[in-house]
Amino acid sequence: MFRADFPDPFILEHEGQYLAYATNTAGSNVQMASSTDLTSWRSLWNEREPNRLHDAMPVLPSWAKPGFTWAPEVLRTPAGFxxxxxxxxxxxxxxxxxAATSANPRGPFTSQASAPLVCQDALGGTIDASPFRAPDGQLYLYFKNDGNHPAFNKPTEIFAQRLSPDGLGLSGEPVSLIRNDKPWEGRVVEAPTMVEQDGAYVLFFSAHDYAWHDTQRVSSYAVGYATCEGPLGPCTDDANNPFLASASTSCLSGPGHQTVFHAGDRQLFAFHSWAATSACRPAKLGRFLHIAQLSWKDGVPQLTALGQP
Known part of the structure; x- marks a missing residue:
């Protein structure tokens, strides 16, 4: 566990290190942390201003307003990142x-775009972009319409769309893969992560209200998955969802916004959950990074603690 406010984590292996990216905090648009062993993490700090966190994208594009930069994910391409x-x-x-680019995964990432890459104006906006490279090399982008925006009050859906080889352009039309149509999902499905496993496609996603309200024993946020016939679906929710949910016995509250990555021959599953007091109440310290080992049995994903068989 990384005991720092590090919501919506994404992890990239690079030159023997693991680089983690997360939602804005303390004046940093894209905060970062690093580790060599996936157990001990340290925040990256600004080399010129040691009291400021390192910012992977210190300057936002002209269309963006500061203070609301969420859920960064990084794609490695032949030209950089x-x-x-x-x-x-x-x-x-x-x-x-x-989308922004850099030759270095630590940034600075920059974008000269005058408009967003994706913004579903009629559906409440768009959040939680996640790239995926299929075994044939085709790139896809997954994202969620922000239909739970109070001004729109629409269903939320997870969409997929083809990406250009450089990762900067979209082609074709977005395809809806799943929507919030199960009781455990509440009003929200979000945070997509597509995985190919032994020829099968599995879409992990988070659902329900991400918050941990003082009136709740634990947060209702949780992770589910759907099996898909291909990168563009169709997809079917697993009947046993949620896959990972809050547990008052261990005081795991609001696990979600997962990502899947590799460390050598291991497949790992990173996510955030709320910091808790010893009495299992909100500690008001934000959301901490967790990492578990991901394995598969008869096509069904399973999580175990790091280091366990």
């Missing part, structure tokens, strides 16, 4: 998705 992020569209006030 592409950072996908959610930010507040200054004109519409909606959350929308942008």
């Amino acid at each position: 592409v950072l996908y992020f959610t930010a507040r569209h200054a004109t519409s006030g909606l959350q929308c998705i942008g």
Whole structure:
């Protein structure tokens, strides 16, 4: 566990280190942390201003308003690295998705775009971009319409769309894969992560209200998955969802916004959950990073603690 406010984590292996990216905090649009062993993590700090966190994207594109930069994910390409992020569209006030590039995974990532890459204006905006490279090399981008925006009150859906080889352009039309149509999902499905496993496609996602309210024993936020016939679906929710949920016995509260990555031959599953007091109440310290080992049995994903068989 990384005991720092580090919500919506994404992890990239690079040159023997693991680089983690997370939602904005303390004046940093895209905060970062690093580890060599996946157990001990340290925040990256600004080399010129040691009291400031390092910012992987210190300057936002012209369309974006500071203070609302969420859920960064990074794609490695032959030309370098592409950072996908959610930010507040200054004109519409909606959350929308942008893309920025850098030769270095630590940044600075920059974008000269005058408009978002994806912004579903009629559906409440767009958040939680997640890239995926299929075994044939085709790139896809997954994202969620922000229909739970109070001004829209629409269903939330997870969409997929083809990406260009450089990761900066979209082609074809977005395809809806799942929507919030199960009781455990509440009004929200979000945070998509597509995985190919032995020829099968599995879409992990988070659902329900991410918050931990003082009136709740634990948060209702949880992780589920759907099996898909291909990167563009169709997809079917697993009947046993949620896959990972809060547990008052261990005081795991609000696990979600997962990502899947590799460390050598191991497949790992990172997510955040709320910091808790010893009495299992909100500690008001934000959301901490957790990492578990992901394995599969008869096509069904399973989580175990790091280091366990």
